[in-house]
Amino acid sequence: MLSNTVKEKIISIVSPANFDDSKTGRLVYSYDATPNFQSMPDAVVSPRNKQEVSQVVKLCNEFQIPIVPRGSGTNLCAGTCPTEGGIVLLFKHMNKILEVDEENLTATVQPGVVTLDLIHAVEPKGLFYPPDPSSMKISTIGGNINENSGGLRGLKYGVTRDYVIGLEAVLPNGDIITTGGKLAKDVAGYDFTRLLVGSEGTLAVITEATLKLIPMPETKQTMLALYQDLEAAAKSVSKIIASKIIPATLEFLDQPTLKVVEDFAKIGLPTDVKAVLLIEQDGPREVVERDMARIAEVCKEEKAVSVQLAQTEAEAEALRTARRSALSALARLAPTTILEDATVPRSEIARMVNAINGIAEKYDLNICTFGHAGDGNLHPTCATDSRNHDEMERVEKAFAEIFEKAIEFGGTITGEHGVGVMKAPYLELKLGEAGIAAMKAVKMALDPNNIMNPGKVFAKDSRKRVVV
């Protein structure tokens, strides 16, 4: 609970309309897209500009009140679940695209801008913002930056980090800093921009971002390759890249995923095959045609039963949209859907997919797998029921094993969804003790009172994942 003094002070900063501590108001910000996490904040605060953010942060620092910055709450690591109470800081007012600079190829935006709105704003100008998380219709740039989100185009174009070149942020003491800028080259001091990208709201509040844009690729083609054998599909992935082609998109879906996606999208996806690769290439026409022909060859060599090229942009868009809906569509299978984010070097995709299937069988669980195969980022997804405690324990064990396997294969515990609360117990698996200590030192230096999204990233004790 906030004391009356604090409440009044916040209200005097943001005005009464932008402070909500009603039960309903707090409840609807007590969760995000992560299953089984819920915790009430003490209030929801919606600042209108960076000065207000700064004043609110300063106040919270003084009274040691936790701050949970929140975009659209679509993250999958409980990153915006107010596990320790405090205030949820909402950016619904700070959602303007401030500038699209066609000379320097940059866009400057406020954190609440929805990813797709930015994409729509720059594309008519022939400019391209590649990061496209499947949630892009809803997710915000602030959220993307703090989770370092990736998307279907990540293989060729990289992730959000590769497009953030400057930031304005409010530090936990209320100071406003700017990092980087429109410059293509800048080596003045530590790279704070990179430090803040992917910091999951634990180091600072982002109030503005300068993003890099690139010229729009001239053409694009989309292809679907069908397989009766999971491994053959996985092998195709490694072989396409080994033949020195980097497709714009290289996505993998297994049969159970295909079935539910088709059930939702009804676009005539094949559901009688074991796996599908969704492949895209973009660039100059000749290059795209040459690459796609070569990719088709590789797929056929690797026993693809069919390779089909989308005939129209509408058809291609339908395929991409269907792929993006995979996660939520899987939620049709069972009451609770637990999605994970294990990532391995792409040469290990086939082994990892096999390992996941083995583990699912061992624990008698229904685990579907889809993901950004091209960058080794897999989403093993378990359809289960959180009310079944026995099964939930097996889910727990299975995912622990999946992460260990991923690490064993030279991978990581999360490729794009972030650590949050979900993955915190596993962070040490990836970083080791010294790695954790170094990161904690940075956190302590910037946020000695631990007010910024406390309880996230660093676990109280490692290894045990709390699902229920």
Added chain:
Amino acid sequence: MTTIQEQQRIQTEFQEKMNQDELLNCMRCGFCLPTCPTYIESGYQESHSPRGRIALMKAVVDGVIEPDEDFERSLDLCLGCRACEPVCPSGVNYGHLLEDARDIVNQNKRFSMPVKVVRNAVFKGLFPHQERMRGLTGLIGFYQRSGLQKVARGTGVMKLFPESLATMEKVLPKVPTMKEMKNRPEHLEPIGAKTHKVAFFSGCLMDTMFMDTNNATMKLLQLAGCEIVIPKEQACCGALHGHSGEKEDAKALARRNIKAFEDTGVDYIITNAGGCGAFLVDYDHLLKDDSEWKERAQGFADKIKDISQILVEVGFHEKVPLELPHQIITYQDSCHLRNVMKTASAPRTLLQSIKGIQYQEMENADRCCGSAGIYNIVESEMSMQLLDSKMVQAKATHATTIVTANPGCLLQMKLGIEREGLSGKMRGVHIVDLLLEAAQTK
């Protein structure tokens, strides 16, 4: 005010009656957020989003919050437009959740006296009785024809009513006389070769206030080669009751309708109001717990078809020459026709096949216009906000004709035109009226 006791009763019933699997089915991905008009118009407030409302219902079930005023506010402000359903990859049936929640809240609340009187009059006294609907419409007709309308407008009495209602008075169609309303035929032969035998669901409001539109519908069906039966025993569809938390009344009306159409031996039951049609196709769900009626309801629901769908199916637009004087036309979807009956392309196909017109798709044509049953009267402020946004998009098409497929939407469009001071320059029209106009213009 909802008292503590009322809240407790509501909470208990939520735990007993709400479909918990359906609530759990929502995985909170937020895919529905950008489609929700109230979320957008409220300035992105999660409590006015589908994800938020589902979370609130679940929280009441789980006992995390009480069903307080704010909770009710969140439910009340929902348009029930169901735009959130087709986009939900998890397939959450939000409409059913909302109906159940509203039913529980309303059945356990003691309404204030005036509200109770109005609700009773509307839900029990008026809509289920076609003769009374005629009576009311007759009264409006008397008001319009007697000169009273002029007096009322002159004296400014209308200023006493909420803005939407006051304007509504101006846009009501010229209603038919009592005699015209009573002479509904029960059987009509096709014009030309017979393609189907269909029944016509004439509706309560449609068959009184919008009688011309019903007559036009029948004419089109005849031209499309349909033999038509119009069972006399049919009643109001019950949508208004179902959506306002009067579920038992809705069920009674459903049973009456199922019986009325059961032995007609028709291929389809045709509707021309998106709102009614969507409620009729859902009768199987409404009566799912009624073992005696479940299957009969299914049989009924399977036959429901919107007029535009059957016209496209029999190739009406290819057979009958359609032509109008040059004009730009745009189409506003009826939410329930689109989101529940999944009919979006048929009306557009029909309109685009009219010679002489230029069809201009309106941005966000699939977004609710704010009419939503009696929403524009009880939630006037939000409704007018939605309507204003709608009119911005409508004007951007430069259309002089806005076409809709539901009486509520039609009135709302007329209201919008009136509010923008565009009457005379722009008109709102039901799709069947326009089609008949086009079929007769040679």
